[in-house]
Amino acid sequence: MKILVLATGGTIASVETANGLLPGLNVQELRNYFSEQNNTRQHSDLTLDFHLLMNKDSTNMSPNDWVTISQAIERDYNNYDAFIVTHGTDTLGYTAAALSYMLQGVNKPIVLTGSQIPLSFHKTDAKRNVRDALTYCLEGQPGVVVVFDGKVIQGTRAVKIRTKSYDAFASVNHPYIAQIEGGHVTMTTSPAQTEETMQFNTTICPDIFLLKLFPGLKASFFEAIAKDYDGIIIESFGNGGLPFEDENILEQVGKLTEQGVSVVMTTQCLEEGENLLLYEVGQKVAQYPVILSGDMNTEAIVPKLMWVLGQTKDPIAVKRLFETPIGGDLSADWA
Ligand SMILES: NC(=O)C[C@H](N)C(=O)O
Helix, strand or coil, rough: CCEEEEEEECCHHEECCCCCCCEEECHHHHHHHHHHHHHHCCCCEEEEEEEEEEEEEECCHHHHHHHHHHHHCCCCCCCCEEEEEECCCHHHHHHHHHHHHEECCCCCCCEEEEECCCCCCCCCCCHHHHHHHHHHHHHHHCCCCEEEEEEEECCCEEECCCCCCCCEEEEEEEEECCECCEEEEEEEECCCCCCCEEEEEECCCCCCCEEEECCCCCCHHHHHHHEEEEEEEEECCCCCCCCCCCHHHHHHHHHHHHCEEEEEECCEEECCCCCCCHHHHHHHCCCCCCEEEEEEEEHHHHHHHHHHHHHCCHHHHHHHHCCCCCCCCCCCCCC
């Protein structure tokens, strides 16, 4: 099996500097570390090629970097059986979801991994994650996934829930795809794929805003939104809703929809998704043509809205496409 490793930086590739950890491993160093881990696996029938796409802390990643990674996979798609993207953990969930939208219907494994401690350190989670990523590729399961700390997570469902522990990622609102222990993969379910054939589409519109609602948010905040943004995601409370008594946020959001801004409603709660129709505070919002996000996670909602707005600016078409499940991002209960 031929695997292309696309390196993008992150802690996994970091070295200590006077200014803190900084991605700095070169291709040869990366190759050596990967080969070591490949040799410690029971089966080493893998050919590995490396391409250093960028060396960034993932905090510095932007939507253009998602496009760069997707295009690198597209360019070499027919030359390899699987792809591993090494990536910083801080925004890995966003990139994994973005690749799930840009590279639909893939028939090869596309695996994102990283680590909490650099690969070059003696005590590190990176070696295990590299080994597990290689092992998972051999399964040949098509689709975009995250492999981290022995867990395989659907690309649209990976959320970083811990800043320091090895156990940094959870599969939120979706079953784990597989567990990897001692070089053995136990599959729970296959990665969800929506398209039957490959569809590479990297057109995005990054002009969106993400707002976390808090008690006391001023309605005047919304006045400038329509000028600069095509879409806004509102993380409201619990099952969902907007305040309308002291500060009339509801009215402002209604105005945005009238101005053609795509408004996505989601929740700050990590698990179980929104149910906007449950309370009066939510039903009033649902009178406007807002977009519902069901049990999607913010890490997927952000790139999905950018990607959907890249396909169409017609508000009705945006709502329809956004509310359609892609790559397992939305459970059947909401679809
Ligand atoms: N563990 C990590 O990779 C964190 C790092 N700051 C990054 O996201 O690039």
